[in-house]
Amino acid sequence: MAYRELVKRFESVREYMRDFLVFGYKTRREFDGKSARTYDNERRRIESWLGDNLRWEYRAKGKAVFLSMDAAELAHNPLYRAWQSKSFTDNDITLHFCLLDLLADGLPRHAEEITDALAARYGTLFELPTVRRKLKEYAELGILEAQKQGRALCYALSPCTLDSLFPDPARLPELLCFFGETAPLSVVGSFLASRRGEEDCKLRFKHHFIVHTLEDQVLLTALEAIRTQSRLEVTNVSGRSGLEQVTAAVPVKIMVSVQTGRRYLAAWLPEQRHFVSLRLDYIKALSLRPGQEEDGACRALAEERLAHSWGSILHSNPRLERFSMTVAADEAREPYIIQRLRRESRCGTVEQAGPGLWRCTRYVCDAGEMMNWVKTFIGRIVSLECDNQSVVDRFYDDIRRMAELYGGED
Amino acid sequence: MELFSEVYGCYYAVVAEILRSAPLTRAQAEALAAGRGYGESVLQLIPKLLDSRDWPLLEERDGLFHSRLDRLPDLPVTHLERAWLKALLADPRLRLFLSDGQLARLEEALAGVEPLYRQEDIVYFDRFLDGDNYADPGYRRRFQAILAALADGTVLRLTYQAPKTGIHTGDHRPLRLEYSPRDDKFRIYTVKVQEDARHSCHILNLGRIVDLFPSEARYDGAFDVAEWRRRHRCAQPLLLQVTSERNGVERFMLEFSSYEKQSEYDEETGACTVRLWYQWEDETEVLIRLLGFGSVVRVLEPASFVTLMRERVARQAALLGFGPKGTVAP
Structure with a gap:
């Protein structure tokens, strides 16, 4: 089949675009499970959409294609171009423009009248069922308004512009x-x-994070399910094993990390009876299923757990761990450190523990989740206390390893 | 609802533009397709529209292509788009862009429309808590004055509360507005207009602008913020080694996906070598974010940045009573 710029399914390019942007090191042969021809077509297509943003470099293992850009310089997200690439038939585009032009006068017409007018005015012959299908589709999209006139269903251009x-x-x-x-x-x-x-x-x-747009259809369906209190059938691909799994879930929240760029669907799994947070970029497909009466209880539980979550995970176990970190900060010369504790500790308690010492305390379900944040204070941490000693031990271990990495030699 | 639909598509937009520009020559149609279309649209779209009867929307007469349509209207706002606009009505930032009259009109027009999403269904769990106060009427007034100045190119007299040096007043022409979803703050890039013509670029937090008025000063120079930022980029990129431990490569690559970078993966070691470019002003931020990755990320170059990492790690090791190279002090 001849190469075309447009595609039928968004899914076919989603993975390539993510790999080019996020990783940027894969060569043609490292795209597992894809034929060389498929890879070449998708690369050519994405190159055609994104122009100079897509770059390449010859490396030991072949040509690596990557998207490298300073997102702070972008006026528009270039990945939106992918959302504008849906293929269509000759009838689709001809009907689209002729219908809009014909109905621009605002007058409602029924399908037969429209079919005749299309032939008379534009010299284009369409089958009545084809026109009916397009009218119904455009009424569902909101481009047209359908109204009953007697027994006939009439269509007019929507006045909402x-x-x-x-x-x-x-x-x-x-x-x-x-x-x-x-x-x-x-x-x-x-x-x-x-x-x-x-x-x-x-x-x-x-x-x-411009890459987020690649998950927008998943997000749209998930938000619709949350809003309408529906359940979801989730087809999820494990980020580590690559295994695909289909799960029934009660969606409760979308959890967004504005720092790490990861976004999750937090959901209750009724069969396993616990919460789970599924990465949106690892969700392959979602479909709506009817909600059940008992789902209300897990939504209420989710709100309760949210108050003690540090990250994306809503914990099923109500037990809380006390975590406290004391950092050295001169309140006169380094007020920004104390300001960081207040704005970044996600409603933790911040208090002065002594001259030049500030303590931040937080009760969380899993203190281990806090450690990436804690490590951003490396160089100032005077003490860590936690009900779960293994969390503190892991921090000590990491510092030991970092001290080895930067242990003095260049 | 489906996002992926041809009615929002690139080809439909190009064809609409060509139809609205008709009558036109082939070269003009090709220029429109090249400008608004994809890289190969001139080859793929133009023949369908001009050379075949596949899309009979134009007809050729006297070397010009004429539209066969009479009055192509704008595409109505679809249900999806209406629902999205309705959802924005619950976003406190919307009132920064609109007047009360515009807001009331939009609310009335969208009465009865279900929002596409609800704010409360999305949790930004690591957003900083000291974001700008959008509910403050003074903030809104200043924001709108800055938007107007950005569009008109006018100069404003700004009074700014600097975190270290206190109150400053000066004439600034806003050049760029920048928003950070992490900080939930707006900043403006301005050129400060001075009598001695030694104009300089400033980055000001909107939340720290105490007051502003129109200024009589003028600045018609062509200060280029993008060029200024390029000049204030690190002289040498960071050279980092990222290990796959604790899914480190994936975590790092996503977190730093908004930065310009180049990476190479070594299958044997499972580590990734990354060159990463950043702005000078962001050096401390990049440093602490890299520290957050712990031993998963090692900075290899430049030496000055390695020294910064080493100093922090050494200080931390000393605070914990570790000896050299991580041994526990007796």
């Missing part, structure tokens, strides 16, 4: 640019913005 929602368009480009990068499901903002043509509103984003 950007102009009608924002009769005063002041700052609309900036609004769409901002939320089109930062809001959940931000790609939708880019769809709206693209109606006006891409503008550079001089807005930029730091600590910005």
Whole structure:
């Protein structure tokens, strides 16, 4: 089959784009399970979408393709181009433009009338069932409004436009640019913005994970399930073993780490009777299933556990561990350290423990989850105390190993 | 609901633009496809539209392509997009961009629309807690004045509370607004306009701007923030070795995916060598984030950064009573 820029399924490019952006070291032969031809087509396609952003380098094991960019310099997320690549038929595009043009007068018409008018006005002959299908699809999308006139179902162009929602368009480009990068499901903002043509509103984003958009369909379905109190059938691929597993789950929250870039679906597994946090980027497919009456109890439990979670995991065990860290910080010269403790300890208690000593205490389900954060204070930690001594021991061990790594020689 | 639909697609947008620009020449249509389309759209889209009867939307007369449509309207806002806008109404940052009148109009127009998501269903569990106060009417007024100045290119007299040196007042032309979802803060890049024409770039936290007024000063220079940032990038990239222990490579690569970097994986050792570029102003931030990875990440170059790591680790080892190379002191 001849190469095309457009694709039928988003899934087919999702993995490649993530690998090119996040890892950037895989060569053609390291894309397991894919034929060389498939790889070449997907690489060519992504190159065509992203232009100069996609780079390559010859390495010992072959040509490695990667996306390397300073996200803080991007006016728009370039990966949104992938969401605009859905393939279509000749009938789809012709009907799209002719229908919009025909119905621009706002008058409602029924399917037969529309089919005749398409032939008369544009000289294009469409089968009635084809037109009916497109009208139904566009009514479901909200492009058309369906209304009963007597026994006939009539269709008119929806009057809901950007102009009608924002009769005063002041700052609309900036609004769409901002939320089109930062809001959940931000790609939708880019769809709206693209109606006006891409503008550079001089807005930029730091600590910005552009790769998140590749999971937006998963996120959309998960949020719909949470909002409508449905269950989900989750097809999940283990990040370590690569094994695929299908699980029934009661979704409760989306947990987002703005620091590490990881996002999770927190859910209750009714069969195993515990909570689980599934990485959105490892979820292959989601489908909605009816909710059950007993699901309300696990949602309430999730809210309770959330108060004592440090990271993404909602723990099933209610037992709490006390964790306390004392750091050296001169309150006059280094107030920013105390400020860090207050803003980053996720509602921990911060108090002065002595001159130049500040203690942060937090009760959590698993103190082990705090250690990455604790290590950002390396060089200042005077003492750690924890109900779970193994957490403190692991920290000591890590410092020992770091001392070996940086032990004096260059 | 489906996000992946051709109605939001690149080809539909290109064809709409060509139809609105008609009558036009082939070269003009190709230029539009090259500008707004993908890299190979000129080869894949243009023949379908101009040369075949596959998409009979244009007709050629006297060397020009004329649209066969009469009045192509804008694509209506779809249910998906309406639901997304409705969800934004619950976001406290929306009021920074809109007036009360615009907000009321949007709320009225979207009455009865279900939001695409609810704010409370998403937990940003490691977001910093000292983010900007969007509910403050003064903050909103200053934010909107800065947005207007960004669009108009005007100069503002800003009074700024610096964390170390106190209150400063000066004439600044805002050049770029930057938001960090981690800090939940806005910053502006400005050029400070001075009488001696020694203009300099400043980065100011919006939350620290105490007051602002329109200034009579003018700055029509072409200060380029991107170029300024390039000049303030580290002279030499960090050379890091990331081990696969505790899923280190995956964790590191994702966390630093917003940085410019190049990586190479060594299958034998399971380690990854990464070159990473950062802004000078972010050096401390990068340093503490790397410390957070513990022994999973080792900084190999440059020597100055290795020294910073070594000093912190040595200080920590001393605080814990370790001897040289991690041995426990007697």
